[in-house]
Amino acid sequence: MEEKRTIYMDHSATTYTRKEVLEAMIPYFTEHFGNPSSIYGIARDSKNAIDAARVQTAEALGADPDEIYFTSGGSESDNWAIKGIAMANRKRGNHIITTQIEHHAVLHTCQFLEKEGFEVTYLPVDQYGLVNPVDLEKAITDKTILISIMYANNEIGTIEPIAELGAIARKHKVYFHTDAVQAIGNLPIDVKSQNIDMLSISAHKFYGPKGTGALYIRKGVRIENLIHGGGQERRRRAGTENIAGIVGLGKAIEMATVDIPGHNAKIRSMRDRLIKGVLEKIPNARLNGHPEKRLPGNFNVSFEFIEGESMLLWLDDEGICASTGSACTSGSLEPSHVLLATGLPVEISHGSLRLSLGDANTDEDVDFVLEVLPKVVKKLRDMSPLYQKSGKEGGCNVQ
Amino acid sequence: MYSDKVMDHFKNPRNVGEIENADGIGEVGNPVCGDIMKIFLKIDNNVITDAKFKTFGCGAAIASSSMATELVRGKTLEEAWEVSNKAVAEALEGLPPIKMHCSVLAEEGIHKAINDYRVKKGLEPWIEKNPHSHEQDDMTCQH
Numbered sequence: 001m002e003e004k005r006t007i008y009m010d011h012s013a014t015t016y017t018r019k020e021v022l023e024a025m026i027p028y029f030t031e032h033f034g035n036p037s038s039i040y041g042i043a044r045d046s047k048n049a050i051d052a053a054r055v056q057t058a059e060a061l062g063a064d065p066d067e068i069y070f071t072s073g074g075s076e077s078d079n080w081a082i083k084g085i086a087m088a089n090r091k092r093g094n095h096i097i098t099t100q101i102e103h104h105a106v107l108h109t110c111q112f113l114e115k116e117g118f119e120v121t122y123l124p125v126d127q128y129g130l131v132n133p134v135d136l137e138k139a140i141t142d143k144t145i146l147i148s149i150m151y152a153n154n155e156i157g158t159i160e161p162i163a164e165l166g167a168i169a170r171k172h173k174v175y176f177h178t179d180a181v182q183a184i185g186n187l188p189i190d191v192k193s194q195n196i197d198m199l200s201i202s203a204h205k206f207y208g209p210k211g212t213g214a215l216y217i218r219k220g221v222r223i224e225n226l227i228h229g230g231g232q233e234r235r236r237r238a239g240t241e242n243i244a245g246i247v248g249l250g251k252a253i254e255m256a257t258v259d260i261p262g263h264n265a266k267i268r269s270m271r272d273r274l275i276k277g278v279l280e281k282i283p284n285a286r287l288n289g290h291p292e293k294r295l296p297g298n299f300n301v302s303f304e305f306i307e308g309e310s311m312l313l314w315l316d317d318e319g320i321c322a323s324t325g326s327a328c329t330s331g332s333l334e335p336s337h338v339l340l341a342t343g344l345p346v347e348i349s350h351g352s353l354r355l356s357l358g359d360a361n362t363d364e365d366v367d368f369v370l371e372v373l374p375k376v377v378k379k380l381r382d383m384s385p386l387y388q389k390s391g392k393e394g395g396c397n398v399q
Numbered sequence: 400m401y402s403d404k405v406m407d408h409f410k411n412p413r414n415v416g417e418i419e420n421a422d423g424i425g426e427v428g429n430p431v432c433g434d435i436m437k438i439f440l441k442i443d444n445n446v447i448t449d450a451k452f453k454t455f456g457c458g459a460a461i462a463s464s465s466m467a468t469e470l471v472r473g474k475t476l477e478e479a480w481e482v483s484n485k486a487v488a489e490a491l492e493g494l495p496p497i498k499m500h501c502s503v504l505a506e507e508g509i510h511k512a513i514n515d516y517r518v519k520k521g522l523e524p525w526i527e528k529n530p531h532s533h534e535q536d537d538m539t540c541q542h
Contacts, residue, residue: 307433309457313401313409326433326457335433347430383415383461385437385453386430 007320007365011205011297011358012154012182017248018207024251025209028244036241037232046243053250060257061199062190063216069233070246073213074181074202078105078148080215080226080237081177081198085146086113087224089175093143097174099123099131100341101158102150106179107337110148119143128290129158129342136165140172147176151183151199155325155338155354156289157298159187166195175221181205181213185256186264186295197221201253203245207359208252212245263359268296270366271357275299277370282377288339288352297357300325302344305387306351306380314376320369325352347386401458402492408462413469416451422519425511428504434460438468438508442516447471447479452508459498466490467505476513480525482506 008016034043036050050070058065071077086096098110100122110120121139123131131149140147147169152159162178169176177198183189185206191199197218204210217223217236229238256263278301279285288300303311308324315322325336326349334340335349344352355369381387401409418439428435434456441449450468454461467487471479484502488494494502514524 305455307456307460310409310461313406313458317410347433350430350433383412383453384455385426385435386455 005319005368007318007368008360009355009357009365009369010321010323011360012157012295012354012356013323014204014210015207015358016360017204017209018252018255020255021208021248021251025244025248028247032243036243037230046241049243049247050241053246056250056254057201057214060184060189060253061201061216062192064219066234067191067216067219069215069217069237070241070249071213071215071237072211072242073204074103074179074200075105076226077200077202077213077215078103078177078179079109081200081217081223082106082109082113082146082148084223084226085175085177085198085221086116086118088222089145090118093141093145094118095121095141095143096146096148097121097123097136097139097144098148099125099150101125101129101153101155101338102148103154103179103181106148106150123149125158125341127342128293129153129156129288129338130290130293131160131165133161133164133168137168137172140168140174144172144174147174149176149178151178151180151189152187152295153289153338154182155336156300156342157182157294157356158290159183159293159295162196163194169197170195182295184253185260186297188257188260191216191218198223201249203249203252206252206256209245209248212242212249214249264296267357267359267361270361270363271297271299273363274355274357274366274369275301277366278373281370281374285377286348288342288344295356299355299357300352301355302339302348302352303377303381304348304351305384306377308350308352310380311351311353311376314379315372318368318372318376320372323354323356325354326350400495401462402494404490404492405459405462405494408465408491409458412461412465414451414465414472415453417453418449418451421451421512423512423514423516425508425513425515427507427511428456428460430455433457434501434504436460436464436504436508438464438505438512440471440509440512440516442476445475445477447474447476456501456504457498459494459501460504462491463487463494463501463505464508467502467509471509476516479509480513482509 032045034046036047054065054068057068166176175197179200181202199216202213227238284304308326325339339349421439422442423440426437437453439451452464454464470482484506487502487505
């Protein structure tokens with residue numbers, strides 16, 4: 001029997017760990033397993049490995065090594081940045097500015113702080129998911145202590161004008177945090193010229209291991225600790241270091257940022273062919289996110305008259321891994337907060353599909369999706385009472 | 400996350416389509432909530448001789464519609480009225496808790512189609528014994 005092929009188009013959810021990354025990690029499980037806080041030889045090996053990863057990470061971000069703090073991932077980094085600034089600066093003010101399209105690691109953290117007496121402004125976005133810098137500047141008050149705006153959106157791929165937003169924050173002397181989890185390897189980052197005070201990253205989004213991330217904290221930022229305990233990470237983040245994970249993050253970020261334009265060119269051209277093909281072949285489809293200012297591998301599309309989960313089930317049946325912004329897969333009854341924030345009607349948000357391309361993909365994958373997806377959409381539309389009502393059956397009489 | 404039976408009825412849905420000049424039609428749900436079911440019944444001598452559906456919704460909604468139309472075929476209207484959402488879910492070998500509202504929608508669709516028929520015949524519509532929207536743990540969309 002022919003082996004069923006798997007076409008992985010969900011790189012924004014997670015990536016596989018690169019072979020070179022895994023190979024770099026393995027000795028730190030078995031040989032150099034010493035606790036970096038100890039003083040014997042194998043412990044020194046562990047400590048040196050962490051220091052090397054810190055340099056690799058700092059170089060990728062334009063930061064100094066002693067501004068990099070390793071964490072358990074993007075969610076911890078976001079929680080630390082936001083809660084840490086809130087706790088350390090509450091005497092100065094209780095106002096935080098973020099956006100309506102952040103990852104839940106930011107949104108739910110802000111909602112938690114609202115219960116603790118903080119006030120949060122959730123900036124709107126335009127139809128493409130862009131934050132307007134004018135809106136940001138207007139929202140700043142003398143109580144504002146933190147601005148947190150994502151570098152690029154995980155669902156619709158929209159890239160925010162981070163340098164401009166950072167400059168506004170700096171001008172008003174407000175700390176500026178960005179969740180750059182989706183940006184690493186896709187966009188060049190330079191924390192200094194972009195006026196970024198804190199930046200969250202997560203290794204498994206750029207072909208590193210899961211369970212490892214980092215928070216960049218500019219020197220001089222007043223921030224409280226999130227994880228209390230031992231003196232690791234220069235007394236800022238307690239807990240015995242995930243040495244192998246940190247080594248993996250260092251190797252992965254180095255590889256992901258060595259040639260960003262070259263890496264993107266291939267993925268972008270496959271993605272553009274996919275967008276063009278889908279919009280040509282499938283009527284009543286609309287591209288979500290910005291036509292140009294979007295992550296190179298991101299394609300988010302809404303198909304009218306059908307629901308996303310049923311689309312994913314059929315795609316899965318064909319071996320295609322994708323995501324949807326429909327409520328039906330999220331465990332809640334509301335569809336994607338990101339799509340709703342762009343003004344997409346609720347019923348159309350239910351029919352959204354995200355295909356995120358990356359290193360796992362080939363031109364054949366794109367061909368296969370272009371062959372399968374129109375059939376899946378048609379099959380679901382043929383059984384949709386909405387399709388019939390709209391009078392868009394395509395001229396055929398319904399049986 | 401879904402049982403084999405749900406996947407079978409999702410991938411090979413029984414009774415998809417419409418019935419021309421149906422004797423009873425019931426449409427329930429709301430596009431805002433992400434699911435709409437439209438049930439068509441053919442009724443002869445108080446017996447459902449054919450049942451079809453069209454559904455916009457998730458895998459569980461499509462499978463529930465398919466199973467519900469299977470369950471009411473050949474039944475008298477009184478018997479069909481008694482086909483509960485739990486019966487639909489059980490016949491599907493279970494639904495995830497968050498998807499139970501899909502089976503509720505299927506039951507309501509059948510009820511609405513039966514009452515559509517009764518009203519057309521000049522009969523009193525039957526009254527829902529346990530209106531689901533008042534249940535505490537109901538996951539039905541409130542739009």
